Amino acid sequence: MFKQDYLYWKMIEKLQLEGGYRILQLSKSNNEIWLETTQKNKPRIIRILRHDLDWSNWMQRDMEITAGRLEQLRKRLYVRKLDALNIYITTFPPVDDWKFRLQDPLVAGAKGHTTLHTVLIDSEHLDTGLQEVSKFVQTDFKLDDSIYIDVETIESIKREVITVANKRISNEKQVFQNGKPFFTYILIAIQIIMFAILELHGGSTNTETLLKYGAKENFRILNGEWWRFFSPMILHIGFIHLLMNTLALYYLGAEVERLYGKLRFLMIYVFAGFVGSLASFVFNANISAGASGAIFGCFGALLFFGTAYPSLFFRTMGPNVIGIIIINLALGFMIPGIDNSGHIGGLVGGFLAASIVHLPKQKEFAKRLGGLAATIVTVCALLYVGYVVQPHSDNPQFIVQTAQEYIEANEIQKAYDVLLTAEKQGTDSPEVFFYLSYTEIKLGKLEEARDHLEIVTNKAPKISEAHYNLALVYVQLQDYEHAKKAVEQAIKVDPENENYKELMNEINAMENGSL
Template sequence: MFKQDYLYWKMIQGLQAEGGYRILQLSKTNNEIWLETTQKNKPRIIRILRHDLDWGNWMQRDMELTAKRLEQLRKRLFARKLDALNIYITTYPPVDDWKYRLEQPLKAGAKGLTTLHTVLIESEQIETGIQEVSNFVHTDIELNDSLYIDLETIENLKRDVITVANQRISSEKQILQNGKPFFTYILIAIQLIMFAFLEFNGGSTNTENLVKYGAKENFRILNGEWWRFFSPMILHIGFLHLLMNTFALYYLGTEVERLYGKLRFLTIYVFAGFIGSLASFVFNANISAGASGAIFGCFGALLFFGIAYPSIFFRTMGPNVIGIIIINLVLGFMIPGIDNSGHIGGLVGGFLAASVVHLPKRKEYGKRLGGLVVTLVAVGALLYTGYVLQPHSDNPRFIVQTAQEFIESDKVLEAYELLKSAEEKGVDAPEVYFYLSYAEIKLGKTEDAREHLEIVTKRAPAISEAHYNLALVYVQLQEFENAKKAAEQAIEADPDNENYQKLMDEINAIETDPM
């Protein structure tokens, strides 16, 4: 019996030292252990049971239960498939027929993605059993046959195994604790201060106020205000937006700062916020603000940690992190108004920044250089798209936004030329025609404005302003019957607008008294 107990602990020691396995779980009675490795071409999980078997059917039930537990573990680890090795160390083999039970591996799960191989090692076939295990793990496990085995020898071996396991646990704790959060709290304070500042200076939900103090606005960025790639991450639109992002930063930021250290965390956070704003600049024409891109960068940094330390990641935060990312991205696509391009940009930016700064005590300069090259290429491609391709593109949203900026700056002719050029290029969108008609009215091109407004009202009847403007054009052309119909449609689309009703009254008055 001592020999079997010695084999049990010796095999664990060999798998620790030579096989690259770590202890995942050890039973209270110390007779069952689960080990894990991330090395390729080896069973990811090894379960060893030191138990004297009596009957083959008990062994069969135990194998089936082990396979089910492994399938549950595979799902928690988000593993595509899981190969495992189950080892029984017994003094004597079962008294009934049992060998046929081990001829084929067990499959678990609906799709059979978990595979369990089983080896039985008994006192009269130790060498054969050890060789079979070695073939699975690609590691030689040797016994010292000349060693005198007694209880003290086994206890010493057991102590060595547990000492190595504790050292690994201590090492993993150091990986998870590379400093206390500092910049997270500074960033939270800045967010709160800026929110209060906005509230006392025009409101945090006022679009003009947001733009004034640094929200991402494409036209202004194109006109040299590059700092708007960074300033949006400290601005928030309304209290709920601030509350959600502050809580997210508190929980995610502190975790990332502990993993990466203060300066690495700050670098990751700021760069992710920049990439989030840059991606929004390229893919989203709307005004935006918020720390969401930088916060998603924290998710990206955690994903990179998962690549660097997959075992620790999936045993701790991994499943929750992946689940939250998926939920947030799905909600971003489903709920209008969420800047998902900024979220995805921040996620990628955080991952890339983490690949460059890497984790403490991990030099890996070659991989970091590769991450830097990919990062520079990605940033260059986004900047080229945003600054060079986008202004000359046929994107209706960008054209309309640029035209709006021209009109608000009293550059009506520039707006007209931009919109007219878009029309000539074949850009066919009601919004383009609407703003083109507005510019034409301002420039005295009444007939052209009429033509374009008639297109808009047919294609987008919900745009009440188009009906109203068309009514004004008809009045100017002295087509009062058409003007009345257009005014009625404007009122129908927006019955609470006093200007529309006032125009209707004026048209009725003209019809009653044309002089």
């Protein structure tokens, strides 16, 4: 009896100290223990049961129950496959035939992703059993027969095992206590102050106000306002936007700051916000603002934590973090107006920043150097696409955005040149033709404007402004018949528009005056 108890605790001790395993669970009676490792080429989970077996059918049922519990654990750990080792330490083997039950591993789960190998160690098969276990865990197990085994010897090993386990638990707790939130609260205060400033100077939903205080706008960035890569992360569009991002920063930022410490957190947050704005600059031509990119950077930092402490990550926050990321990205793709490119950019930026600064007390210079190299390549690639490729691309959205900026600056000729170049390159975008016709009207090129507006009304008949502008052009060309048809289409699309009705009355009056 003492020998089996001694072997039970000695095996646990050796797996802890030499095998790289940590205790997952210890039963109240101390006769069953589950251990885990993240080392490759070893069983992920080892379950050891100190129990005197009588019948092999009891062992079979216990193996099946254990395999089911392992399958549930596999799902919680988010791993594709789970290999486990089940060890029975018994004084005597079952009285009936039992060896055939251990010949093949037990497989669990609909797709057989969980595999359970079982080894039985008893007085008769002690050396054979220990050799089998040694093969699985790549650690040499031998029982020293010269040691006198009594209750005190067993209790001493047991105390050592529990001491090592408690020390590991204490070390794991320290991972989450590398600093109290400080910059999180400062960033929240800055967001709220900036929101108040926006509301007092035109409103947080006013485009001109947002642009004045630093919203991301591609044309202005291309013209030297690089600081717009950073300023959007402290601006928010409307109270709900501010509220959601402030709550996310309060909970998520505080957690990341506890994990990484104050300065590391600040670096991760700011860099993630920058990469989020940079990704938005490259992939989204619309004006944007908000701390979402930086907040997704916090998610990226937590994912990096998961690569450094995979077991701890999935036992604590992992499933929730991954689930929230998936839900938010899915909503970003489904709901119009959400800048998902900024979210993804922030997520990547946070992961990269975390790989450079790494976690406290983790030197890992080679990995940090690799993270720095990946970061430089990523940022340089995005900057190249944004500053070099994008201005010369045939992306209709970017072309229209550029033309709009020129039009707002009253540089009609420049807008016309940009749009005309797009036409020559073969664009078929109704928006490009619409703005091209607008510049042609301003430049007195009425016949060209007419031709382009006819293209727009054919390709996108629901754009009422195109029909209206076409009617205005026909009026200036004194083609009242076609003008009347065009304005009728405009009224058909938007029957409540008073301007369209007034133009119809004017055309009718012109027709009557010309008769």
